[in-house]
Amino acid sequence: MYELLLAPFVDFEFMRRALAGTLALALGAGPIGVFLMLRRMSLVGDAMAHAILPGAAVGFLFSGLNLFAMTAGGLVAGCLVALLTGLVARMTELKEDAALATFYLLSLALGVTIVSVKGTNIDLLHVLFGSVLALDDQTLLLIAGNATLTLVVLALIYRPLIIECVDPGFLRSVSRAGAPAHLAFLALVVVNLVSGFHALGTLLAVGIMMLPAAIGRFWARDITLMIVVAAASGVVSGYVGLLLSFHTGVPSGPAIILVAGALYLLSVLFGQVGGLVRQALPRRHLEA
Amino acid sequence: MLTRRHLLIGSAALAALSALPALAQDKLKVLATFSILADFVRNVGGDRTEVAALVGSNNDAHVYAPAPADAKKVADAKVVITNGLGFEGWMTRLVQASGSKAMIIVATKGIAVRRAAGGHGDSDPHAWQSAANANVYVANIRDALTAADPAGADAYRAHAAAYLARLDALDAEVKQAVAAIPADRRRVISTHDAFGYFQQAYGIEFIAPQGVSTEAEPSARDVARIITQIKRQKIPAVFLENITDPRLMQRIAQETGARIGGKLFSDALTEEGGEAPSYIEMMRHNIKQISLALMS
Numbered sequence: 077m078y079e080l081l082l083a084p085f086v087d088f089e090f091m092r093r094a095l096a097g098t099l100a101l102a103l104g105a106g107p108i109g110v111f112l113m114l115r116r117m118s119l120v121g122d123a124m125a126h127a128i129l130p131g132a133a134v135g136f137l138f139s140g141l142n143l144f145a146m147t148a149g150g151l152v153a154g155c156l157v158a159l160l161t162g163l164v165a166r167m168t169e170l171k172e173d174a175a176l177a178t179f180y181l182l183s184l185a186l187g188v189t190i191v192s193v194k195g196t197n198i199d200l201l202h203v204l205f206g207s208v209l210a211l212d213d214q215t216l217l218l219i220a221g222n223a224t225l226t227l228v229v230l231a232l233i234y235r236p237l238i239i240e241c242v243d244p245g246f247l248r249s250v251s252r253a254g255a256p257a258h259l260a261f262l263a264l265v266v267v268n269l270v271s272g273f274h275a276l277g278t279l280l281a282v283g284i285m286m287l288p289a290a291i292g293r294f295w296a297r298d299i300t301l302m303i304v305v306a307a308a309s310g311v312v313s314g315y316v317g318l319l320l321s322f323h324t325g326v327p328s329g330p331a332i333i334l335v336a337g338a339l340y341l342l343s344v345l346f347g348q349v350g351g352l353v354r355q356a357l358p359r360r361h362l363e364a
Numbered sequence: 365m366l367t368r369r370h371l372l373i374g375s376a377a378l379a380a381l382s383a384l385p386a387l388a389q390d391k392l393k394v395l396a397t398f399s400i401l402a403d404f405v406r407n408v409g410g411d412r413t414e415v416a417a418l419v420g421s422n423n424d425a426h427v428y429a430p431a432p433a434d435a436k437k438v439a440d441a442k443v444v445i446t447n448g449l450g451f452e453g454w455m456t457r458l459v460q461a462s463g464s465k466a467m468i469i470v471a472t473k474g475i476a477v478r479r480a481a482g483g484h485g486d487s488d489p490h491a492w493q494s495a496a497n498a499n500v501y502v503a504n505i506r507d508a509l510t511a512a513d514p515a516g517a518d519a520y521r522a523h524a525a526a527y528l529a530r531l532d533a534l535d536a537e538v539k540q541a542v543a544a545i546p547a548d549r550r551r552v553i554s555t556h557d558a559f560g561y562f563q564q565a566y567g568i569e570f571i572a573p574q575g576v577s578t579e580a581e582p583s584a585r586d587v588a589r590i591i592t593q594i595k596r597q598k599i600p601a602v603f604l605e606n607i608t609d610p611r612l613m614q615r616i617a618q619e620t621g622a623r624i625g626g627k628l629f630s631d632a633l634t635e636e637g638g639e640a641p642s643y644i645e646m647m648r649h650n651i652k653q654i655s656l657a658l659m660s
Contacts, residue, residue: 084584084588087588088587088588088591088619089618089619090584090587090588090591090615090616090619091584091588093615094584207609207611207612209582209584209587209612209615210609210611210612210614210615211615212611212614212615318584321583321584321585322583322584322585322588323585324583324585325583325585325586326583327582327583328583328584331583
């Protein structure tokens with residue numbers, strides 16, 4: 077049992093670092109994912125993850141696989157795409173989803189081009205898939221710092237954010253906090269994706285955000301509990317995924333997301349809130 | 365007025381173009397299968413030969429797939445120099461397909477063949493990794509060129525003698541560099557399977573990482589195995605080609621205290637101006653990287 081569950085982390089520093097990184101990532105990304113899901117923006121995360129690529133690529137172009145250059149580039153590109161999308165949606169006939177789709181596809185193509193200009197396909201793969209096994213001090217601090225920032229800011233904008241999920245019209249009538257809260261939230265999405273792409277790469281960073289959120293939806297009606305379940309299942313996925321990678325030789329990033337996927341399937345089947353099995357079972361009628 | 369002048373310039377250019385192949389035809393056309401052989405041939409043949417390589421610089425002969433244009437190259441050549449020992453498995457078919465009447469020469473004839481590390485009983489084709497073997501290559505190429513072009517015999521002999529002297533100097537240089545490395549540090553962990561002859565000739569041990577798959581993304585298990593092996597066998601340096609992520613190499617180095625070696629060239633030369641544009645420069649580059657990594 078010890079050999080199976082603990083020894084990898086006791087024996088190898090890189091495993092401890094990977095675990096710490098995924099834990100921090102799950103704590104920050106879980107709540108963000110829940111809000112994305114409740115606002116029917118689940119695919120926005122995916123789109124934004126691709127939108128980050130050209131910024132990270134420009135950073136890569138100037139200084140290789142450098143943490144700060146790639147992070148700063150990713151943040152700028154993500155915010156730029158969010159902004160442009162908002163502008164186009166507001167000022168033209170195009171709806172927000174279509175505007176976002178165009179910009180993220182442009183971003184993705186631009187990013188792949190930029191990486192290919194300097195590096196090779198192999199470099200491109202590093203950017204697309206990240207490497208949870210190679211987290212150094214700086215990257216760990218960045219991920220942990222981002223998670224802390226995320227939780228603090230979420231606590232500050234918690235109320236308007238929830239009201240906007242449920243009834244945006246009401247929020248507009250009683251408060252002007254809606255727009256700033258929305259923008260702060262989008263910034264948090266970008267920050268967490270940037271964290272995620274250091275560990276899991278641009279393709280899978282969204283996985284640690286959305287899968288736990290979807291899992292949480294099946295186990296709780298209350299949003300607080302939903303967030304707790306999401307963060308917890310992210311943590312479990314990270315731990316089990318790393319063990320899976322260690323014992324079977326599956327690449328680590330995909331292993332973490334696959335474990336989350338398995339948890340999700342279990343939740344779809346057996347979840348307390350709207351799980352398939354639960355729906356199929358006959359329920360007692362309420363009697364007066 | 366203008367159009368007529370253009371016409372004149374154009375036809376002059378055409379005439380010049382058609383004259384070019386006529387000049388080239390005076391030379392002996394030699395085709396080498398890959399860049400290192402082509403470098404040998406150039407050194408022996410000098411101005412009398414026109415050398416082309418099927419698998420050019422920076423390309424891997426292991427994964428090469430012949431294109432129709434290559435069959436034409438084979439058909440045009442007077443002499444084809446191959447490495448043999450199973451290195452160019454595609455060669456026989458290519459020669460048959462091209463209908464070539466060229467002399468096919470196996471440059472490794474007379475070399476003491478090593479069994480490949482894979483344990484399949486196959487011979488290891490990377491014989492050029494020892495400068496002493498390179499002498500055999502050069503002698504074989506000299507004899508082949510002389511047979512195909514007897515008029516140039518003196519030139520080939522002179523060129524080959526000069527080049528062989530440089531190879532001897534290279535051999536001594538590599539041995540000297542190895543002698544400067546403490547005997548207990550002459551070990552590296554490496555995914556290269558091409559350095560068997562190098563190990564045999566110069567005594568640097570190349571240890572393969574055990575049970576590590578060579579696909580692009582290493583798993584946690586792969587990294588753990590490499591780290592354990594480096595620690596257990598106290599290997600001072602790593603040359604890993606399959607782990608291309610510099611961040612991951614950094615992590616392994618920090619966790620084991622082993623030094624990360626630079627890039628080694630095994631099967632292909634680089635372009636002109638690169639780190640290993642010729643055989644001699646390739647060997648110098650490799651031994652320099654190995655010394656740098658192993659010197660305490």
